[in-house]
Amino acid sequence: xxxxxxxxxxxxxxxxxxxxxxxxxxxxxxxxxxxxxxxxxxxxxxxxxxxxxxxxxxxxxxxxxxxxxxxxxxxxxxxxxxxxxxx
Numbered sequence: 097x098x099x100x101x102x103x104x105x106x107x108x109x110x111x112x113x114x115x116x117x118x119x120x121x122x123x124x125x126x127x128x129x130x131x132x133x134x135x136x137x138x139x140x141x142x143x144x145x146x147x148x149x150x151x152x153x154x155x156x157x158x159x160x161x162x163x164x165x166x167x168x169x170x171x172x173x174x175x176x177x178x179x180x181x182x183x
Contacts, residue, residue, distance in 0.1 A: 106159050108133075108152050112143045119152065123163055126156050 103122040108129075110117040117136070121129035130153050136142045137149035 104163060106156075108155055110144065110148055110152065112148065115143055117144060121156075123160075126160050130156055 103124060105120065105122050108119040110119075119129055119133060133144070133149045133152045133156075136144040137146045
């Protein structure tokens with residue numbers, strides 16, 4: 097992962113069976129990190145299963161959506177959120 101100026105760094109954490117998994121990525125690398133999570137779920141030597149992968153992928157999507165709202169100036173603005181829902 098290469099940091100890019102102005103890009104937000106996100107860390108996903110999963111602790112399972114005494115092992116701690118950290119998945120770090122920057123804005124724009126969502127596809128890459130989801131692929132990495134899927135690779136762990138597909139690996140029989142990993143404790144990460146497909147339910148974990150789905151949960152972590154939803155967290156990636158949620159963070160990406162929040163970043164989009166923030167970039168559009170809609171984050172934390174209930175009036176803006178109502179306009180976005182109506183559009």
